[in-house]
Amino acid sequence: MLLLNYIQSKTNLSETSIKNTVTLLNQDCTVPFISRYRKEATGNLDEVEIGAIVKYKEEFETLEKRKATILKALEEQDVLTDELKTKIEACQDSTTLEDLYLPYKKSRKTKAETARKNGLEPLAKIIMSQNANDIENIAVKYIKGEVTSTEDALEGARHIIAEWINERTDIRTSLRQQLERYAMISTKVVKTKKEDEEAQKFKDYFDWEESLNRIPSHRLLAILRAEKEGFIRVKIEIDNDRALERIDRKIIKSDNACADQIEIAITDAYKRLLFPSLSNEALQNAKEKADDEAINIFAKNLKQLLLGSPLGEKRVLAIDPGFRTGCKVVCLDEKGDLKHNETIYPHAPKNDQIGALKKLSTLTEAYQIEAIAIGNGTASRETEALVRKIRFKTDVQVFVVSEAGASIYSASKIAREEFPNYDVTVRGSVSIGRRLQDPLAELVKIDAKSIGVGQYQHDVDQNKLQKQLDVVVENCVNAVGVNINTASKSLLSYVSGIGPKLAENIVNYRSEKGAFSSRKDIKNVPRLGDKAFEQSAGFLRIKDGDNPLDDSAVHPESYAIVTKMAKDKGVSVKELIGNTSTLKKINLKKYITEEVGLLTLEDIVKELEKPGLDIREQAKVFTFNQNIKTIEDLREGQLLPGIVNNITAFGCFVDVGIKESGLIHVSNLSDSFVKDVNEHVHLHQQIIVKVLSVDLPRKRIQLKLHK
Known part of the structure; x- marks a missing residue:
C-alpha cells in the first residue's frame, strides 16, 4: 500500500496536499514552517492537518517496518507462501498483521507444542476432519512414550486444536467485534482496603459496572489507577455462551464423537487463550482511547495557558506569599532581569504589617514598579488584601498569578543556570513575576506535565503525552514569535529549525558579540546553516534592527517582494509598513510567481498592516470577592x-x-x-x-x- 493512499484514507485530504507536505517533511521542514510559509504547496493546510499527516506518515512507516521484519522471519522459517506474502503486504493495520503472524511466532513452550512432540498432531487433524466415528479406538494408536492413555492422547490433540482455533483470524476478528460492542467493565473493592483513607477517593468505583465502549476517558483512567494502587479489582465480561456458540458455528459441521472433542477444545481455546488475550487487548484499546482523549484535553489546556495574556515589558514586583517563612519579594525590570530581592513578614506569627507596607511602598517607588504579581498559593488572599491597602503614587496594577509548576522550575537546572547565586525561594518569586510579563516565555522552562492543567496526565502513555505537548509548545512559540535578543535558551529551543544545541549557540554568540542587529547576522551563529536559517528566520524577531521587516513575520525570502511593492508605490519599505491605505491598493496578482502565490502574498500584506502583532490578549486585572476567604x-x-x-x-x-x-x-x-x-x-x-x-x-x- 502506498503512503499517500494510506494517509488519504485516514484524513480525506487531497492527494496533492499530502504529496507536497510529505515532500517538505522529507526535506526536514518543520510543521510551523510548512503551515506558515508553504501554503501554496500544501493547499493552505493548517498545523493540525499537517500534524495529522505527520502522525499517519509515522504510523505507515512503522507498519511497513514491522511487515519487513515479519516477512524476513517467515522467510528464515521457510514458511512464507505467495498467498501469505500478499496478505501481509496488503495489511493496513497492525492488529491484522499480528494475527497473520501469530501461527508462526516462536513462542515459549505450550501445551500444543508438547502434544506435537508427542506425535499427536495427526490425531488432531483426524478429529478436525470430523469424519471418524470411533475416535477413542483411533486414539489408542497414539499411546506411546509420555502419552499413557487414550484420554492423554485426546487431551493432547485438543490442545493442538485449541491452538489452531486461537490462531484463526476470522474467529479472533469475530470475538474482537463482540468485545467492542458488548464488553462490560466491572469493579469490586478489595475488602481489606475498603476502609483505607486513600481508597475513599475511589469510593464511587467500589462496586461499578459500565459498557466498556461507552465509559468516559476520565472514569476509565480513574478505575485503572484505583486498580494499580490495589484498592479495586477490574474485570472485563461478555456473554460467554453467545461467544462460544458463534465459534461452534464456524467450526463444528458434524454430530459425532469428533464434534464432542472439538467442542471441548473450543471451550478450552476460548477460556485459556482467546478471551484472556483479546479481553486484555480490548481493555488496552479502551485505555489508548482514554489516553488520547486525556492528552487532547491536556494539549488544549496547555495551548490556552501558553497563549495566556501577557502584561508585556513592564517593571514588576513579584511576591511569593507565605505565613511563617514570610513573603519573598523580587523586583524585575522590563526584560525580566532581577534587580532586588528580600523577605517581608506581614502575616502570623510575626504580623509585621506596617513594616511590610512601608517596604512594598518604598520598593515600588524605587524601582518604578508598574505592576505587582502575587502567587496564588498559601497566604495569597491575605497578601493581596495587604497590597490593596497601599496608596501608590502611580497607577500600579495588582495581579494574582498561578504558581503551578513554579517550585519545579525553581529547583531545576535551568533556574540554577539563570540564578546560580540565589536560592529556590528567590527563583520561585522571579518565575511568578515573569509569568505575568510573558507566560509563554516562562512556562516553556517547566516540564508541561507539572503545570497543573492536565487530567490524569501521569496515568497516560508518557511518550505519546510528551510528543503531543512538545508539538503544542512548538506551535505556540512559533505562532507568537521570539525576540532573539532577549529570549532564553529554553524559548529559543522551540523555534522552528533551532533545537536545544543551536539555542545554546545563539545565546553564547549573543553573550560574546552583543545583540543581533539583523536577521542576516543569525547566519554567523556556529553550526546554524542555511536549512536552520530557512526554517527559523521568519519566527525570530529583531526589535529596532537594521531592517524593519526583521521585526515581522515576513520571511527573508520574501523581502525582495516587499521592496518591489514599496518601490512600485513610490515609498520606502519603512513607510509601507503600517500604511493600510497604500497596502490595500496593491494589486497582488502582479507579484505572483512560480514560487510565490496569492496565499503567501495575502499573508505578507496582512503582516505589513500590523507587523509583529502579538496574537495574545493583553493581561487584565481581576478581583475575587473579598468577603470569601475559606x-x-x-x-x-x-x-x-x-x-x-x-x-x-x-x-x-x-x-x-x-x-x-x-x-x-x-x-x-x-x-x-x-x-x-x-x-x-x-x-x-x-x-x-x-x-x-x-x-x-x-x-x-x-x-x-x-x-
Missing part, C-alpha cells in the same frame, strides 16, 4: 467572580479565591447539550459562577456558569 464562607445561590483554572472532559474547575477550586459539571455549563467544554469556557477566562452546593466534609464545591 470554603466555610460559601453559601448556596451566591454569585461569585472566578477564573477557570483547569478544563476536563467532565467540566471545568474554577478558582473563586479560596484554597479549593469549584467544579462546573458539563451539565451546568449550558442549558443545552455540551459536546466540548472548550466551546463554552477557556483556560484563565474570567467568569461569574453560581454556587449550587458545598460539601464541607469532602471539600467539594459544585458551581454553575452564570450567563
